[in-house]
Amino acid sequence: MFIKQIIIQGFKSYKDQTHNSNFFAAIRFVLSDKYTQLGREERQGLLHEGAGSAVMSAYVEIIFDNSDDRFPTNTPEVKKDEYSLNRKNTTKNEIMNILESAGFSRRTVAGTEVYETRRAESRRIMEETHHKRSKIDDLLETIGGRLGELEEEKEELRQFQERERERKCLDYTINHREQERLQEQLQRLNNELDGGVEQTDDNREALKQSERQLESLRQQMKLLSEEKAQYKEERIELFRSKAQAESDNAAQQAIVERSEQLRAILPTFNARRENEQATRQRLYAKQGRQAQFRTKRERDEWLQREIADHKEEADELEQNIERLQSDIAEMRDRIENLQQAKEQRDQLWREEAKLGKFDTAEIALGKMMDQNTMRGLKSIRRIVQQHEIEGAYGPIGELFEFNEKYKTAVEVTAGMSLFHYVRLIQLLQQEKGGRLTFTPLNRLNPKQTNLPKASDAFDSAYEKSMQQVFGSTIVCPNLQVASQYARSHGVSAITPGGDRSDRKGALTGGYHDNRNSRLDGIVSERRDEIDQRVTKAMSDLQKVEQKRNQLENGYGPLREELRRREFDLNSRRDELERKQHQREQVEALMMNLSAQLSAYQSELSSDFKKALSAQEEQQLDTVNTQLPDLRKQHAAASSELSSLSEQKTTIELELKENLRPRLDQLQSFDAETGDARSGSSLTAKMKERQADLKRASKSLSNIDVKLKEIEASIEKAQGEFSTVEIERANQRAEVERLDQAIKNYQRSIEKGAQRRAGLTNRINELKTHINSLGALPDAAFTAQYQNMNLNTAQTRLHKAQEALKKYGHVNKKAFEQYVQFEKQREALETRRQELDSSDASIRELIEVLDQRKDEAIERTFRQVSKEFATIFERLVPAGKGRLIIQRRIDRQTNGADEDSDDEAGQRTGVENYIGVGISVSFNSKHDEQQRIQQLSGGQKSLCALALVFAIQASDPAPFYLFDEIDANLDAQYRTAVAQLLQESSQTGQFICTTFRPEMLLVAEKCYGVSYLSKASSIDVVSREQALDFVEGQISGK
Template sequence: MYIKQIIIQGFKSYKDQTIIEPFSPKHNVIVGRNGSGKSNFFAAVRFVLSDDYTQMSREHRQALLHEGSGSAVMSAYVEIIFDNSDDRFPTGKPELVLRRTIGLKKDEYSLDRKNATKADVMNLLESAGFSRSNPYYIVPQGRVTALTNMKDAERLALLKDVAGTQVYEARRTESLKIMHETDNKRTNIDEFLVDIHQRLDELEAEKEQLRVFQDKDRERRCLLYAIDHREQIGIQNELDAIDERRQTGVDGADDDRERFIQGEQEIADLDAEIIELKQQIGFLKVDRTQLEDERRDTARDKAKNELEVKALSEGQSAAQNAKARHDNELREVQENIRRREKELAQIMPEYNAKREQEANIKAQLLDAEGQRKRLYDKQGRTAHFKSKRERDDWLRKEIDAVNMTLATRKAIAMDTNEEIAELQSEIKRLESEVAELRSNIDNQGENSMNIATEIQKARDVRDQLSDQRKELWREEAKLDSVIMNAQQELDKAERFLSHMMDQNTSRGLAAVRRIKRQHDLDGVYGTLAELFEVPDRYKTAVEVTAGNSLFHYVVDNEETATRVLNILQREKAGRVTFMPLNRLKPKPVNIPKASDAVHMITKLQYDPMYENAFQHVFGKTIICPNLQVAAQYARSHAVSAITPEGDRADKKGALTGGYHDPKSSRVDAVRKVVTAREEFETHKTRSSEIKREIEQLDQQITAAVGELRKIDQKKQRLEGNYGTMRQELRSKGDDLQSRKDALEVKQRSAEKIEADLRELGEQQTSYETELASDYKKALTKDEEQQLERLSSTVQDLRRQHSELSAMRSELESRKSEIDVELRENLRPTFDQLTAQENGSSGSGGSSSKLKESQRSLKRITQNMKRSSQSWRRIRSRSSSSSKTLLVLSRRIRGAWK
């Protein structure tokens, strides 16, 4: 076995993978200059084969990783390949590949490219002769020098260590330690045996004492039995005497009992009536207090509205006079505006006609003057040119110039037409917006009245909902008192009932009711006592017969009972006995058919679905008039017989009975609890309904208040927008007028451009005609005649144009005068008057305030009247209830006396 190859990567100075081979099977020598990595190579071999690199911290592992100038490596490994031809390693392979990989958080071994644990690697090395107890197969640098410098004692210890004798020394030390521990354990066992012997002696003494105690206890019990037998005989004699006295005075006792029960019932009825009257008085006091507060608030609001109505009424006459003057001024301005607009409407057709005629005459005048000018120009050109060629060249230049001018004029004409179309569109839009603004301003008063109506309706809805909520608050306050009293009565009845059973049963029944309510269990019906009704005559007999079965819980099946029991046990909430209806199988009983034997179950009223439960408890019992008859039927028919007073005889011959206090009746206690619980649940349900209704009304009131706020904001926006609309109308009017003036200027410019285009076209045609004609020194005869006609035509057209221009100017001045008056005087005055009127009505003028205050005063007066009537009615009822309470209290005191 020898090392064939070593592969190092990332270990200390070996960053890249380094393969060192081949190795000699005998001796190998590594030489190199300082810093070439000889020590790191030797450390790599020790890293794999030695125990020097075992328990390493994170810093030690970091020190083994390469840290060069470049990026540091995260892991490193050293792999040694052994020649295993001599089978020193028991692997059965000719080679063994051993690798150790180290990182910041890992330290792993692998054998033959497979992961292996450190223990497996060390065991394999041990089998090949690499002993951990004698690690001198690797001699590090400086070890030989240290051997030569050792002292004799140290060298002897080293030789022992090399020879392997230290192992035996360690084993000897460990054996001595085990022997010492064994001696200590033997000493402890001896002490424990001594303690056991002492305890046995003590138990023998206690055994003797127990035998003496048992003898004395047996003697004591004999004496107690003799004493009890003597007392039993005496008690039996006394019972016989008491029974004899009871039999002789039973008739009088029954009468006394009946009178006592009747008196108790009367007192209970009076107490219930007193409680009810006290509750009614409390309700009436609450109502009276609430109505008194409401009446006080209503009176304050009424006085406030009366003062406001009075103040508004005093200023109403002055406001009416001012309104009359305002209306007269407004009508006068409207009449002036209509008259001026009518006059303007009459002038405009004539003005437009004259303007159109003037434009036509001017166009004809310009055409005639142009033709005449061209003829004069043609006549004068004959003196400037010597030949036709010179004339034609000049004409062609003029035609080109005219073409250029025509193109420019046409472009200008197109731009002007586009601007005219745009101005007309803007004017149309502005006229529509102005008309819309005027319509909105005219409708301002109507919109204000509509909004005032909406506000009043919203207030009526809010007040109506508030009144409904106040009524519900009153009812809720009453119900709180009723629920409190019902809760007290229920607690009182439950405490009284709980005293008739043990605490665990009481807690268990309360827990079952809570579990049924929480888990919504349908098959849990109730206790047996809650499921039937019985006449008062047989109440005592039923209680004695049922006993504790009255508090057994009736369920539909055993699964429901098991489910409830599991919850009870988990919560440790008491103890309850269940009666599953599907498991109750009552047996037939021989009931005597006689008039003095009544089957008890026939006197009970219950739901037929509980038949099995009642047959199980009451099916074997009959009611007899006295104890003698009961005992006779119990023996003859093997049934349980009981008297109405509760005296009982069973089939075994046992007689039981005695006095039963009617105040401690379980049936009555259960009835009171059921009645109190039903009343409490009814009031609780109604209270929940009222709370839901109040929540709904709160939401509706919030919505109504929000709607009222929206309408009020709409009103404020309408009032605030009025001035803005007036300013916008004035601005748009000025803009419209400026656009109209600009349109008129553009139209005149377009007309002039159109005339220039016609003149240029005619001039071009003239040039082209002249260019096509022969070259002559003078005009033709036709042209001379045309020139004469044009001169007379121009004079006539100038005269007509002058007359039409004068007429048009006169009409235009009148139109401008009317426009200025409408724009600068009449319409601003009308807008100002309209603004005053709309501002008065829109901002809540005196008239609208007066009407609103009168309506509020009327509503508050009705509310106050209704509240006063309710208050007087409640005060009367409260006084009557107080008198009734006083009478009942006197009756109770008399009954007790």
């Protein structure tokens, strides 16, 4: 620890020309006790008086570098005026205590300050003990006198108590016997009354028990009946579900069968229809066209017309094909658009739910920081987007990942640093967009720590920023391990729960509310980026928002719209199939027309012959022969085609009017119950219905078994109910009989009711009297009084009452007071013994402290004396020096004890020490040594420096101030002192003023003090400039 900087402003004027003492006076102003109590004029004298306006205030600041933690504070640098510590006002005593703890006290060289404190504390305790003992002695004397007075009153009270005990015993005996006699008479009357009632009570209790049992059986039967009814309802519901499942299964089975039949009939139907058309064409062709025309020209004209008609029809069919293909493409686009619209609607609903969560997370994060920081983060994001700025990485909390169990530890370590950003300060200030802390990566230089390495949870580009926030913190499983690592590695340690131990030993912690986690808020804030990505989707969402608002007014309209869309989708699919089939038919017709057109063109190019050739005649005969068969085949095909057409129409009608609506109903039911498999195939739905049918059948079997068990339990309960009902009737009859007997008996004993009341009143009076006697003596319950004759007891009671009249003035609390004072005396005597023991312990402690003080002083003297001899020999190689202790006994004998190491603890002890002397020789190690009074000024200065350096070696101080200590020294001594200063500066700071060159040669930094315009100033100068200045002073320039 050393002085880092001294700031002097408006402080004091000085008489010397160079004003170099300004520096040392300012230090004494802060650290010494001389300026603690000043008058007005003295305070005015501390202000600087120079040219210009008058100075109204002055201050001196000393800034210490506390890197070695010599000051017991938690920061490496402490600076502030007016006796403040870490920006908090404090008292001068606290500052002085801190300075003394750092070694700024000459009284602590030998550690005697602690001894003086403990000794003064012991003396104070001894004085308090003596005062308490005096008070105890006074109280004991007062109590002793009062006990003597109570001793006389106690004898008279004893006689009174003997008479009083006898009276109480006799009075109790007489009244107790009378009470017992009356109790016996009352008991006989009550027994006569209760004898007939007990039997009735037993019967009433049995009757109540039966009624409770009946009520329990009723409740049981009621519960069983309700359970039976519930199972019946469940059975009916299961029957209904089973029937519904069977119906659904049958409908789905019929749909599958009819669909299979339709798929099987369609190929046959199409083949038969094509066969009929081909047969008809063959018949027309077989008839020939030779008989229709007379000339080749008529035939050719007819063929050309047919060819033109077929071409026109072919062109029309091609247009139809193109139109159908366009319709098919349009239908597919519409189906795809409907499907995409449905998926887009679901996606937009999901995005809307996410946006709601993002807004909630952003609001929660805003509550965890101040408004300036929140506005700053929003402004930063907007600025980065507007200006497209690179290198803005975002808040620190968004640049790393963490394990969930360390969330609390990360939060406590980083705190508000989680929101520290990078760059953009100028733009943020221009727009007044809030306040934010930035961490420029190229300016950070975090302190490197020796911690275990692990895989980083962040990009290497952010390493400096992460080291700045988390680099000096380690996570430990508990606070004990955290404290050990904090001390051993010089870092801050934190537990997963947020408890923290820093390297100074301070422990911090407590409850941390994880519900308001900054990290959770930052994680949620990251999702704000997704909000940017779905901005485009928001425009589409706004387009369907109106339709969604209309649909969300009720679930029914929404479901109806969905059904309509699905029906529209199915209709489009059916229309697509129909168009595709129609296109296939047109393509087939187109092929037939092409073939016929080719035949016509071939015939047109052939010669026209009126008669047929022999081969053609033979072919015609063959055709004529086949013509009847072909007609029969045509008729059969037409009949079969009509039957298949009728069957096809029937199946299609059933599918359209019955089965497909049923299928739609089943699909709607699945959609309403939230079935996620609504898009599965018909076969899968049929299997599902079959599984439901099996489950329903199994549940019906279980319910039938439970119904049988419940019916058996009901029958058993009904049997028990009948049995208990019979028993209750018999018991009720017996109770009625006994009630009548009691009424008869009560009429007979009503006459003794008044007598019983009188006995009860008398017994209560006797009880009251006995209670008024208070605590009875033990003798009242012995045989002496229990067997005493009643007349004798009454006689003795009268005598005892007469005797008590003589003790009317007795002090009835004498015994209690005597015991109380006796206890006080015992307590005071015990306390006095404790005080005597404490006094002996304190005296023993003082002896121990005196001994330790002697040992500390002697040990310190030996150490300083040894260092003084060594350092003096280094300063004066030809001489010798040593320290000596001066004692009172030596002064009385006009001698000095020059014992050093071996004789320091002899004879009279430290209390006879009166000072320390110096014995030196500058010329020889064997000549007679001189005392300090016999030395010259330069020699005295050298001895003083040797003593200071000896003390510094024994108990080093943080820094030393030397004001021209080499002024009176010879050159050889100045050189030796400079070398010693250079060696000692390794462990302490030395601030010196000098006009000699020797110290300048070993100084680390030189300052020049100058005086100009009635003001002194100080500047850093080089060693060469300092040497030139000193040489100029020596030469008088």
